[in-house]
Amino acid sequence: xxxxxxxxxxxxxxxxxxxxxxxxxxxxxxxxxxxxxxxxxxxxxxxxxxxxxxxxxxxxxxxxxxxxxxxxxxxxxxxxxxxxxxxxxxxxxxxxxxxxxxxxxxxxxxxxxxxxxxxxxxxxxxxxxxxxxxxxxxxxxxxxxxxxxxxxxxxxxxxxxxxxxxxxxxxxxxxxxxxxxxxxxxxxxxxxxxxxxxxxxxxxxxxxxxxxxxxxxxxxxxxxxxxxxxxxxxxxxxxxxxxxxxxxxxxxxxxxxxxxxxxxxxxxxxxxxxxxxxxxxxxxxxxxxxxxxxxxxxxxxxxxxxxxxxxxxxxx
Numbered sequence: 449x450x451x452x453x454x455x456x457x458x459x460x461x462x463x464x465x466x467x468x469x470x471x472x473x474x475x476x477x478x479x480x481x482x483x484x485x486x487x488x489x490x491x492x493x494x495x496x497x498x499x500x501x502x503x504x505x506x507x508x509x510x511x512x513x514x515x516x517x518x519x520x521x522x523x524x525x526x527x528x529x530x531x532x533x534x535x536x537x538x539x540x541x542x543x544x545x546x547x548x549x550x551x552x553x554x555x556x557x558x559x560x561x562x563x564x565x566x567x568x569x570x571x572x573x574x575x576x577x578x579x580x581x582x583x584x585x586x587x588x589x590x591x592x593x594x595x596x597x598x599x600x601x602x603x604x605x606x607x608x609x610x611x612x613x614x615x616x617x618x619x620x621x622x623x624x625x626x627x628x629x630x631x632x633x634x635x636x637x638x639x640x641x642x643x644x645x646x647x648x649x650x651x652x653x654x655x656x657x658x659x660x661x662x663x664x665x666x667x668x669x670x671x672x673x674x675x676x677x678x679x680x681x682x683x684x685x686x687x688x689x690x691x692x693x694x695x696x697x698x699x700x701x702x703x704x705x706x707x708x709x710x711x712x713x714x715x716x717x718x719x720x721x722x723x724x725x726x727x728x729x730x731x732x733x734x735x736x737x738x739x740x741x742x743x744x745x746x747x748x749x750x751x752x753x754x755x756x757x758x759x760x761x762x763x764x
Contacts, residue, residue: 450559452476452650453515455506455549456525460607461564465523465643470498472647479504479515506545507535516556521650523562524549529577529609530702530710538580546584550591561595562649563588567635567660568721569599575716589657596649598642600661601721604741605639606748615676615752617708618684625689630670633720635662638739645730645737658727663737666722675742679749 452469456462457478469476477500504511506526516522524546531537546563553561565581572578588595604611618624645661648654667675670686677684694714702710723729730737 450474450520450650451518452521452523453519454478454523454525456527456564457523459525460605460609460639461525461603461642463607464605464639465525465646466499468640468643468647469650472651474498474650476500477502477515477519481505506541509548512548513552516552516558519556519558521560521562522549522553522558523564523646525564527564527566527581529713530707531576538576539583542577542580543584543587547587547591550588550595553595554592560650560653561588561592562646563595563597565597565599565658567599567601567662568719568724570724570726572716572719575719576712577716585658593657594655596654596656597658598645598649598661599658599727600642601635601637601663603639603642604636604744608639610636611676611745613708614673615680615749618673618677618682619680619752621684623685623687624673625694626670626673626686627689627694627714627717628669628691629688630668630673630686632669632717633666633722634669634672635666635722636672636741637661637663637737638741638744641730641737641739645735648733648735654733656728656733659733660723660727660729661737662723662729662731663739663741665741667741669717672741675745676749679742679745680752681754 452474454462454466454476457466457476458480462478466476466478475498479502481503502515504515506512526541526545528536528538528541549563550561563585565585566578569578569581585597588597602610606612641663642661645659649659673686695711698709698711698714701707
């Protein structure tokens with residue numbers, strides 16, 4: 449029975465993935481920095497005996513090493529959208545830490561290392577987020593060439609930080625800004641489609657160095673907003689936002705503990721989040737994503753309609 453070590457397993461992707469893997473009889477060790485806050489969530493995701501939870505800082509190399517002693521496969525799901533204090537920089541999270549994992553995968557002769565990166569990072573030269581992701585990929589592949597890097601587009605589900613945050617804002621704001629006229633293109637992929645890809649990579653021992661993970665449709669940012677508005681039965685003014693004004697607001701927002709928008713994210717929004725044509729996609733490896741954004745959104749958008757969880761829409 450394969451033993452899988454998962455970093456970042458308490459987030460949106462991690463909770464879905466743990467459920468998927470334990471259902472397929474893998475034993476999973478989930479590492480979290482705060483077992484008291486997140487441990488109870490993971491414990492409910494699989495059968496007893498298949499899940500072990502360990503508390504460990506990503507800066508504690510001796511403790512990290514011990515976790516590799518009994519692992520067969522390592523999966524890194526850790527990533528941040530904005531920088532925080534206490535060393536949580538793009539460089540540390542997206543480059544330094546993954547490089548350490550790759551080094552330990554090589555040292556302890558693990559069978560596989562699966563690293564979650566992001567789609568569209570090659571083109572975004574003025575985004576620190578994208579460049580740290582790209583540096584991390586390059587370092588990993590130099591250290592442990594057998595790594596499989598998955599580059600998903602926007603990942604969504606009922607517990608995401610994308611569609612849920614947007615629906616919250618759209619339900620409260622009478623006007624919503626369209627950065628770059630809302631023309632930026634995305635290929636959103638549902639979280640369960642992504643975890644199916646990860647499971648497929650493990651069970652089929654896929655060794656492609658980079659796989660771009662996309663959903664079945666290409667949507668502009670404006671089209672995404674319209675789908676969300678229709679789903680929560682709201683009408684809002686979508687107004688193109690001048691770039692100089694957008695940068696001023698982003699500079700203000702990024703001072704907040706959990707910013708709605710940062711200058712780096714604004715830079716990233718310039719670039720389409722679609723396949724590059726340089727790498728294989730999940731469709732190429734025989735695992736096409738099937739979930740349609742508008743249909744999946746309807747399954748949980750009732751929480752942002754009048755009546756919330758008691759809304760009639762829930763049962764439609």
